[in-house]
Amino acid sequence: MPMAAGTLLYAQSGGVTAVINATAAAVIERARRHGLRVLAGRNGILGVLREELIDTTPLPASTVKRLGQTPGGAFGSCRFKLGSLEADRARYERLIEVLRAHDVRWFLYNGGNDSADTALKVSRIAEEFGYPLTCVGVPKTVDNDLAVTDTCPGFGSAAKYTAVSVREAALDVAAMAETSTKVFVYEAMGRHAGWLAAAAGLAGEGADDAPHIILFPERAFDEAAFFAKVRETVERVGYCVVVASEGIRTADGAFVADAGGGKDAFGHTQLGGVASYLAGRVKDALGYKVHWTLPDYLQRSARHLASATDLEQAVAVGHAAVDYAVKGRNAVMPVIVRKNDRPYRWTVEPAPLADIANHERTMPDDFIREDGYGITEAARRYLQPLIRAEAPPRYGRDGLPRYVQPRLATVPTRLPPFEV
Template sequence: MASGNLLYAQSGGVTAVINATAAAVIGAARARKVKVLAARNGILGVLREELIDTSKESAAAIRALAHTPGGAFGSCRVKLKSLEQDRARYERLLEVFKAHDVRWFLYNGGNDSADTALKVSQLAAEFGYPLTCVGVPKTVDNDLAVTDCCPGFGSAAKYTAVSVRECALDVAAMADTSTKVFVYEAMGRHAGWLAAAAGLAGRGTDEAPHLILFPERPYEEAAFFAQVKATVERVGYCVVVASEGIQTADGRFVADAGGGKDSFGHTQLGGVASYLAGRVKDTLGYKVHWTLPDYLQRSARHLASKTDLAQAQAVGKAAVELALKGRNAVMPVIVRTADAPYRWKIEAAPLDRIANHEKKMPANFIRKDGYGITDAARRYLEPLIRGEAPPPYGRDGIPRYVVLKNVLVKAKLPAFDG
């Protein structure tokens, strides 16, 4: 096996189990006597030559990452452009790799991260530098291509389904004299996977959530109002789950906040739940409450799915194994082999089949009326939220999460201001 260091970085929105992947990466590398550096704040840390020496962390601290949410080394939302457009930054990455004898680069993220890992592998090949790049899957949106599901999604899906179930019980108790409509906003800009997960909270049209609004279906206000009114008259109340990315038939985001674009070029969305709640109140006259769980969906480690945790650890370990075998420009993906009983395995897939591709929900996962999930969706989703994996709790009643020392290695290059 070649000598050198392994560099791990986290990208994009973090999840309840991304640190479990990090722990698996570091543990697997340590078992092979390979030193792991971690970039502080994702790819920015590489560009700035801010690299963390994980060998300064105890084995106990690394193990504790498995039950700690957030991103232990920091993440970032930075999308590099093409090799031609961002040539200076890509070459800077290579300079940092060379300066710190990095021979394996593992980038833990979504579509854009897979694209970056692929481009770095191409640049290294162009310069003849022996570097193996492996993408590691992560996203609560569950929209990565090829992989059956994405680590991080199962736990966010469990949080969503449980939260909707609990909120629905609250609304049902108060509906006679108080709230008639409750709107829950789920993450999902272009793919409605988390909104669909809310459908696991109940069965049948009279159990919450009564209406789910998917980005895969155009939002039609009049039809939505009619459904809300009919549900309230039939059930006594209505629980609505809306994906943040629902759009009108002309392609306009319902929750476009007018705030421009983020660093990934995405429209800044402004809260679809509050908008829908206001419109329902003004039009139908019902008392409405709404909620925007936002980061709570992806940080709720206390309610993590045991399946999700196992998969997050499996892709981390597999990523190291693939890297050390020289499997360049690949990603360990989850392959479902059976629904009942649920079975899965890890395989390697080429990054060029994953980068910049987006997996939306299959049409047969959405009910014909467009407001709920089908049995096919339930068969796919249910195994992903199964099992409990609670963190250890202290006597104060708070989970025992770990904060790493994150000691930086000494910089060897001039500062980069690109």
């Protein structure tokens, strides 16, 4: 099919996921079907501002396909937030200059809340300048905190990794509890929303199954009540597995694990170390031997344990985003709509970016157990389908996954340098 007039630009923002490359591959494959050339911003919106645009045209179809089985973010990402149209006008004008210089008529921005906001603002500045541009947001985040969409691509795989890791670690702790570790603390990502911590609840079903305690950002952390729950669990079960979201707060709103590193580019407090902090407090207060873990990037990079459901949804939103763009559906995002729990049925539909940008979805009250330390059956019905089925990558003779790192060349610049 001959190339259509105009170019599609794809960029990524925020933390990557185990399946974000699958979305990128889906975008490239679908765009090629429409006869579109695809450029990708190197390191997200920063690459667009710097006019560092990767030409995906030379990538063979076989490489694009393998990209869909590779974790990380092949084109790079960034934590860089554009301000309001008034406060950051010079940057928005630069974006339009770059898009105009490379005849970009369709812009796809893959990310979370802040990315949806940026895509919406770019659509508005393009309209103000009279530049013909269709902007589509693409959902992605392991935190699962985007509004409107039933779930976010990237979350299902991170949730599967969390549930599996907690179940396996719990078996290890149970084997050693008689003479060694009594308490194990697992730290899950989640600044304001406890979705990943909740996913750990899938590791067990009975009252004595791990995790015995889940600490959610949606509930104020009460240290005395926590100690009492740990002691009661150890005395009843013989050991206690705790899953703590990194964003748990005390009743006064202070983060338990404020790392003291200031704010990131999105204005978020730098967190880290809640597991080590809780482990130290439990050891000092209760005298138990404690181990803890901080999986950190492992939660979002574990492509070897990806959820097949998550992978399918990551591909679906990539395809839909291109289709929406080509049809001129401006300032929308393809979102996942759940049709049924059992059997699990879902579809993809367009939603206005204005309904998504900067709206954060936390855990519903009826997903958190009445005592605040576990998930309900409603949460289990929601979560379980998202981690279902496996989608392992191809392995090589060396016993390692055959991931691909394609050589990526940028197109020649057409504008003067710009200081970001």
